[in-house]
Structures are given as structure tokens and as C-alpha cells.
Amino acid sequence: MDWRRFAIIALVIAIMFGTVVLVGISQNSPLVIITSMLATTIAVATPLTLGALSGLYCERSGVVNIGIEGMMLGAAFFGWLAAIYMNTIFHQAPMLSLIIGVFVAILTGGLFGLLHAVLSITFKVDQIIGGTVINILATGITGFLNRQMFFGSGSVFGGQVPHAPGVLPSIHIPLLADIPVIGRIFEQQPIALSAVALVVITHFVLFHTRWGLRTRAVGEHPRAADTVGINVVFMRYANVIIGGCMAGLGGAYFTLESISSFEPLMTNGRGFIALAAMIFGNWTPFGAWAAALVFGAAQALQINLQFFRDLIPPQLAVLQNAYVVGLAPYILTMLILTGLIGKTIPPAADGKPYEK
Amino acid sequence: MQNKDGQPPVKKFKDLLNSFVKKLKELLGSLLIPLLAILTAIVVGGIIIAVVGGDPFAAYAGLVQGAFGSAKALSETAVWATPYIFAGLAVAVAFKGGLFNIGAEGQLAFGAVTAALIGYALPGWLHMSLPAYIHIPLAVGLGVLAGAIWAAIPGALKAYTGGHEVINTIMMNYIALNITSYLLNGPMRDPDPLNLSARTPEIAVSARIPPIFPDLRVHWGFVLALIVAVIIWWLLWKTTLGFEIRTVGANPDAAKYAGINVKRTIVITMALSGALAGLAGAIEVTALNYRHELGFSTGYGFDAIAIALLGKTNPFGVVLAAILFGAMRNGGTEMQFLTQIPVDIISVIQALILLFVAADAIIRFIYRIRIREERVVLTRGWGS
Numbered sequence: 001m002d003w004r005r006f007a008i009i010a011l012v013i014a015i016m017f018g019t020v021v022l023v024g025i026s027q028n029s030p031l032v033i034i035t036s037m038l039a040t041t042i043a044v045a046t047p048l049t050l051g052a053l054s055g056l057y058c059e060r061s062g063v064v065n066i067g068i069e070g071m072m073l074g075a076a077f078f079g080w081l082a083a084i085y086m087n088t089i090f091h092q093a094p095m096l097s098l099i100i101g102v103f104v105a106i107l108t109g110g111l112f113g114l115l116h117a118v119l120s121i122t123f124k125v126d127q128i129i130g131g132t133v134i135n136i137l138a139t140g141i142t143g144f145l146n147r148q149m150f151f152g153s154g155s156v157f158g159g160q161v162p163h164a165p166g167v168l169p170s171i172h173i174p175l176l177a178d179i180p181v182i183g184r185i186f187e188q189q190p191i192a193l194s195a196v197a198l199v200v201i202t203h204f205v206l207f208h209t210r211w212g213l214r215t216r217a218v219g220e221h222p223r224a225a226d227t228v229g230i231n232v233v234f235m236r237y238a239n240v241i242i243g244g245c246m247a248g249l250g251g252a253y254f255t256l257e258s259i260s261s262f263e264p265l266m267t268n269g270r271g272f273i274a275l276a277a278m279i280f281g282n283w284t285p286f287g288a289w290a291a292a293l294v295f296g297a298a299q300a301l302q303i304n305l306q307f308f309r310d311l312i313p314p315q316l317a318v319l320q321n322a323y324v325v326g327l328a329p330y331i332l333t334m335l336i337l338t339g340l341i342g343k344t345i346p347p348a349a350d351g352k353p354y355e356k
Numbered sequence: 357m358q359n360k361d362g363q364p365p366v367k368k369f370k371d372l373l374n375s376f377v378k379k380l381k382e383l384l385g386s387l388l389i390p391l392l393a394i395l396t397a398i399v400v401g402g403i404i405i406a407v408v409g410g411d412p413f414a415a416y417a418g419l420v421q422g423a424f425g426s427a428k429a430l431s432e433t434a435v436w437a438t439p440y441i442f443a444g445l446a447v448a449v450a451f452k453g454g455l456f457n458i459g460a461e462g463q464l465a466f467g468a469v470t471a472a473l474i475g476y477a478l479p480g481w482l483h484m485s486l487p488a489y490i491h492i493p494l495a496v497g498l499g500v501l502a503g504a505i506w507a508a509i510p511g512a513l514k515a516y517t518g519g520h521e522v523i524n525t526i527m528m529n530y531i532a533l534n535i536t537s538y539l540l541n542g543p544m545r546d547p548d549p550l551n552l553s554a555r556t557p558e559i560a561v562s563a564r565i566p567p568i569f570p571d572l573r574v575h576w577g578f579v580l581a582l583i584v585a586v587i588i589w590w591l592l593w594k595t596t597l598g599f600e601i602r603t604v605g606a607n608p609d610a611a612k613y614a615g616i617n618v619k620r621t622i623v624i625t626m627a628l629s630g631a632l633a634g635l636a637g638a639i640e641v642t643a644l645n646y647r648h649e650l651g652f653s654t655g656y657g658f659d660a661i662a663i664a665l666l667g668k669t670n671p672f673g674v675v676l677a678a679i680l681f682g683a684m685r686n687g688g689t690e691m692q693f694l695t696q697i698p699v700d701i702i703s704v705i706q707a708l709i710l711l712f713v714a715a716d717a718i719i720r721f722i723y724r725i726r727i728r729e730e731r732v733v734l735t736r737g738w739g740s
Contacts, residue, residue, distance in 0.1 A: 066522060123717040128456055128522060129665065133711045136658050140703030147698035148408050272526045279523070323538035330527040330534075334510075337519035 009290045012332070013041075016301045020308070027311065031181055037300050039185045042192060044303075045289075045296025046257070047072060047267070049195040050250030051274025052281065052288035053202050054109075057243035059283060060206060061236045062219040063120050064127040064351040067134030068247050069271025071112040074138040075251025077146065079105025080262045083255075087165040094165035098256055101165070102191070105252035106245045112138070113244015117237045124353040135271075143264045164260040191249060191257045196289075198246070203285040215239050219347035222354040232354050247271070276333040283346060291336075298329040390666055390673075392719050393712035394680070401705040410697045422690020423683035429690075431572035435644060437682030439464070441581035442636035443656050444663030444674040445588050446629045451669040452592060453625030454605035459510065459525025460633040461657025462532030463503040465648075467634025469536050471499035471641040472648040473544060475559025491562040496638045503634015504627040506532065511626025515619035521626070529657065540650045555649035565643035577639040582675065584635070589671040601625050633660075655703075662710040681706065 017037050021030045051068045058065035083101025087094060112134055119130040168189050176186040206212035217225035218235045226232050250270075255262050273295050280294075281287025302325045305312065402412035423433050443460045450457035457463075474495040479485050486494075510524035540554040547557065567575045592598035603611040604621045612618050636656070641648050663681055667673030684706065688699040712719050719725070 119711075119715050123715045125715045125717075129710075129714045132458075132658070132661055133707060133714055136662060136703065136710060137707035139655075139658070140700060140705075140707045144404075144698050144700035144704050145408075147700055151698075269526065269530055272523065276523050276527070279520075321538065323534045323541075326534045327531055330530045333527050334513065334519065334524055337523055338513050338517040 006290065009294055012294050013297045016297045020301060020304045027308070033304075035182050035184050037297070037304060039187065040300040040303060041293055041296040042185065042188060042196070043296075044299045045292045046192045046195045047250040047253045047270045048274045048277050048292035048295050049199060049289055050191075050246050050253070051271050052278040052292050053195075053198055053285065054243040054247035054250065055275050055278040056202065056206075056283060056285060056288060057215075057239045057246065058113075058116075059278070059350050060219045060347055061215045061239035062222060062347060062349040062352065062354070063116070063236055063240050064131065065116060065240070065243060066128055066131035066272070066275060067112065067116055067138075068131075068250075068274055069267055069269065070131075070135035070138030071109050071116075071244055071247035072251035072254070072271050073142055073265070073267045074112055075105040075108040075248035076254040076266060077142040077251075077262055078108040079248075079252045080255035081145070081149070083165050084162050088162050097165040098168055101256050102168075102249070102252045105256070106248040109244040109246070109248015109251060110241050111244070112247070113241040114237075116244065117240040120353065121233060121236050121240070124355075127351050127353075139265065142262075146262060146264060167260050168257045189257045191253045194249070198249075199285045199289045206285065216347070218354075219349055222349050226354075226356070236354070250274070273329060273333060276336065279346075280333075280336045294332065295329045298325075298332065301328070302326055386668065388725065389716045389719055390668070390677075390713055392723055392725075393666075393709055393716070396712050396719065396722065397705050397708035400708050401701060404704060405697055405701060410695060415691050415695045415697045415701075418691035418694035419684065419687035421687070421694075423687030425690075428572060429686070431569070431574035432686045433679065433683045434574040434578045435682075436686045437679045438575075438578045438581050438643075439636040439640055439656060440659060440663055440678035440681050441585060441675055442632050442639065443660035444667060444678045445585060445671060446632035446636070447660045447664035448667065448669040448671065448674050449588060449592070449601070449632065450625060450629040451664055452605050453601040453622065453629075454608065455511070455514070455622065455625055455629070456522050457507065457525055457626065457629045457633075458522055458657060458661065459507060459528045459532075459630075460636075460660045461655075462525070462529035463506045463630040463633035464637040464640075464656055465532050465536050466506045466637065467499035467503040468637030468641045468648040469539060469544070469556075470502035470634075471495045471563075471638035472556040472559060474498050475563035475642060476557045476647075479560050479562070485560070486562050488562045488564075491560065492565060492642060495559070495563045495642050496565075496635070499638025499641070500631045500634045503637065504631035507630020507633065508623055508627040511623040511630075514626070515622040536648075537650060540648065546647070553649060554651075556647045558646050559642065563642055564646060565639070567643075573644065575643040577643040580639065581678075584632070585671045585675045588632075592671070597624070601628075659706065662706050665710055666713050 017034055020037055021033050051072060054068050054071065055065050079101040082104035083097045086097035086100045090096060116130055116134055119125040119133065120127040125133075168191065170187050170189045171193060173186045173193075177183045179186075204212075206215065214225065214230050214235055217230055218232045222232045225235075251267070254266055274292065277291035277295060278288045280291035281289070302322060305325055306322060398416070402416065405412040405415050422429055424430060443464060446460050446463070447457050475491075478491065478494065506528060507525070510519070510521045510528055513519040513524050514521045537554065540556060544556050545551070546555050565576050567573060568579070590598075592602060600611070600616045600621050601624070603614065603616060604618050604625070608618050611621070637648075659681060663674055663677040666677035666680075667675070684702050685699075688702040691697055692699040
């Protein structure tokens, strides 16, 4: 992560925050607005961060994963299904149901990871096609089961609308959250907090452990790794499954932490943006996180501008249009990929099946 | 008795017969994997239906009935297949050039919006009514152009900056979605006081492509799709441009040393791909819906990928795959009506077909097939 990239990320976030502050300044103090923006940014960046980590594990070991979107969608559905089903069985034990839901989501992600591993490592399917298969499969299965289980004649809940277990409650971190005004930043829900923790853990694992060294070795030069006795196939399988679990946790964010319901296609391209964040972050955990925060900030900007809609001055009327503001993260992604903001270097063996 | 070649006619006939049998064997061999993939996907889909408590035989009977059971069913299958053929060809052309166009969805939407705009607004701008033979080609042609431009942007980014087209075309999808949402909710929204949805006004009668038969919805767009498939085949295999596209797709380095302008070819390939996707959208507007409505094109982009892969990126294979997918989508509605099995099961079956076609090793393993085919490189990683 070079300083230029970092400076640009900081600048972009500052501009987005500045816009909202300028608009909202007549009603609130800048500190309150910035705090609220920052808290929203971290929260909405959660699936992007986890998706980017998912891509990171896969690609550092040499497997391209464009199925993050489908993995998250599948995990969001099955996690939610498990939670709502448990809530019915246990007669209203929302907390327990939600925790089980999160684990089922992670498991779902892991299974999708296993599928991707089987396709791309064992069967040596074109990895981008493999990812597309996962995306289409997840869309089909979640759409089908959603309708069959909740609206169809074969509904598992006998045609009744089951009680939703709600969402995961936010955690009050002692000391940090007690700071006046900016303490609000640290009032986050568990998946958002674990995403941040996982960024640090992933950095440590990748760059300071033997496991990480081996992972990077099979991603850069599998033949050399094989020669010194590293099991390339095992390392790739393990990392792709771990990556799937990360995407699974990211999927849980949608139905167990953000809102308490499932809609078809609800991940809405977040998996692809996560992938772009990973590339922008040059295949490093902190870089990917910073890039995810840029996209989070763009989304927070959109949310906050809707909030201050009536205060937007006429010369900035374009900001009133949610569709126009909504373009920002996508155009940003494309600018990033053109290399305008520094070249990125993927792992050398990324996307290439290993032939012994 | 000998003819000019110095061979007896019987031997010549034998040679001809042998080469014909060989060709037939090749054809059957190349059809074998897709057919087995479809069969396997249908069996797995049936198991899923049975697991969730449905009757797979009744469901598939409903599917076939809905897709082929009557003249109306056949007409609707053709209506569904039309955009699939165009969009499938779009993705297939890009694959031939070594590019993965996930953005057919956005290109299709832009083609549709443009065709709708020209269709309803042009007579007003010119203060005159236009004859159909000018209005239809204008609406369709500009829709094609819009799709081509929308795809040429990621193509140019790929060629000149190395930005990967997979991410860029997806981003262009979302940008197109935002822009069309804005247009259909704002400047292009149908002003009819009874209108509650995000859609354009109806296009003028002079911009409408007529149906082939008076009582059925199947339109000349379907015939056009078949013609375009032949043209694309001719373009890819019988022209210099097609040779360049395929060479760049097979090996860009070799293409460069052979004197082909690789960057220009990448942009042209993407523009051609986008033009076909734009044509899909323009035909849907001018021949079927007579307007563009938000959300109508959802899912075409990913279906098109599955169709291109199932058709092995061959234009005629794409036509067959598109008709199969159209039949499944069309029959799925009847299936849901008759058996209450959600139509979404079709997406599952289609994903399974794609899975088995892409991972043909699974099919070879299940059915113990030994015939080897040359592997085609479809895409490359981020680096190249």
C-alpha cells in the first residue's frame, strides 16, 4: 500500500464527507455529522470488507473468485432461513436464532467455496466461468426456495408468516463508546466489528505466519512451492473455503444485521464492488479495507443526502437525485481499474490452474 | 472407367461417404456433452422438485405443454428466444475475441431506451410522421449504436489501460441501471395520468415491427435473429475481421506478431458484442412491448452467458441453446400455473446446465466418456 493510493483514498473520503457537512451544517454541528457519516460508512462497508477479504484469500492462493456475489446472496438466504426457522422452533429466542443463523450463513459460504474449489482446482474449469456458475446458481436457488418456502403451497411454515427474529443488536464497546459525540462510531453491530477485526487478523495471517507464506507461495509460483514440499492443491482448497466463509459472514450482514428480511437479488452487486475494492487495495487486507470504506462512504453520502434533501442548495440540485449520486461508486471503480490511480499487481499465478 | 481425378467413382463416393460419416460423428461428439449436461440438469432439477414436495413428472409435463403444446405456445417460445439469440450471440462473439462481456444487460437496456426514445419522440421532434421503412431502421439502428458505444467503453479501457472487462462491464451495468432508472422516472416517463410505473410512452405505430401472424405475438424479430446468427457465423469464419477477432481471442501475442492491431480488434469485438445486445433491446421495444419499462430486462445478461457457453460460442449452437432457454422460460409459467412449482426452478436448472457444460469433466466422469476435445480458453486472469 503506497502513500499515493492512501492519500487519494483519504482525499476521496474527505470530499464525500465535506459535501454532506456543507449541506447539513445549518442543522447540526460538523462533528455530529462527521461522526454519523463515519458510523454509517463503517456499517455499510461491512459486506464490502468481508467480500474483499473473501477474494483476498482465494486470489492470494491463485484462484480468481468472481462468485463472491452469489456466495453472499446464498449465505444471506440460508442464514436468514435458519434464523427464522430456529425462532419458530424455539418459540421466540431471537438471540440464539440469530447466532445459529450467522453460523449457517458462514457454513453456506464455505460450501459455495468448496464448490468453487472443486470446479476450479480439481476440474480446472475456467475460474471466471466457475464464479459465474455460482452467481447464477445462487440467484436461482434463493429465488426458488424463497418463493417455495414462504409463498408456495409447500411452504414450510404452513402458509403463515413466521416471526422474524429481528437483527443483531449493536455492541457497546466499553471506554471507546463512552467518549462523548465520537463514541457513536464505536457503537457497531457484531458483524461490522468482526469485519474490522478480520482485516487485522487476515493481515497477520497472510504476512506473519507460515500458513500465509505458503498461501502466497502457491499463488505466486505454485511449481516452486510444490518443489519445496507445499501441497498446492490442499493450500488452494483450504484458502478458497476460508474465502467462502468470509463471503458467508458478509452475506449474514444483509439479512441478520442490516434488515430482518430476505429479498431476491438483495446483494445488488456488492460482491462485485468488493472484488473491485480488493483490486484497488492491491491484494492487501488494509488496502482492501480502505477501498471498501471509500465505497461505504459513497453509500453513506447517498443516505445522508437523502436525509438532508430539503437543505440542498439549488446550485447543487444534482445531489438531490439519488440515481446520479448512486453512480459515484461504479464510476470510481472503473477509474480505479483503468490504472489512473496507480497500477495494481495481482498474484502471479492468479487464475491459472496448477498442472503437475 | 476413370474420371479426371484418376479415381474410380465408387472410391470417390466411398471417400465422400467416409468424410460425411466422420463429420456426422464429429457433430454428434460435439453435441454429446451439451445434451448429457441438459439431461443431467433436468434430472437433478427433478430431484430438487421432488425434495420440496412437488411432482417432477407433472412439472416437466406442464413445462413441455407450455413450451410446445400449441401454436400459441410455440409462438411464445419464439418470442422468448428472440432476445436470447441476440444476447447469446453478443456474449459468444466476445468470447471468440477472448473477452468476457458480463455487461449484455446494460447494453441491452441502453439499446431499448434509445429505440423507445426514437420510437415515440422522433416524429414530434421533426414535426412530421415518418414512414415505417425509415422509422423502424432508425429506431433499431440507433439502439444498436447505443449498445455498441456502451460496450466499446469497457473495450477501450481494456485495450488501452488494461482495466479488466469483467469488472468494468458489471460496473457499466449498474451505471446503465441508474441512468435508465433516472430517465424512466424523470424525463422519459410516460406522462399518461393513469401510469404508475417507470416506463416510456408507447412508440409511434410507424416504429413498430409487425407480428408474422395476425393472432400470435411471434414477430419478424425472430426471423431477423436467425438471419443475424448466419451473418455472425459468416463474419467470424469467412472474413478478415472475423479471423482477426478469433486470432486475438486465441492468442493475443501471436496476433500481434502476425501484424494484427490487437487493441483496435479488442475495441471492435466489444462494440460488435454490444451492438448485438443493443439489438436485443431495440427489437424487444419495437416488435414486442412497444415501450421500455424498468425491470423488464433483468436477468438477460446472465442468461446470455449460459446460452453462449451451452452453444459452445458457435452461432448455430447459440440459436439452439437460446430456443431451449426460451422454451424453458415460456413453459415455466405454464408449469407454475399447473403445479404451483415456482418458475424460479428454471433458473436453477439453467445454472445446473451451465455448471455441467463448463465442468464437462463431471459429465465425462458420470457417463464414462473418453472422447477428448480441444479445450478452448475463454477468459484470462487479471494480469494479461
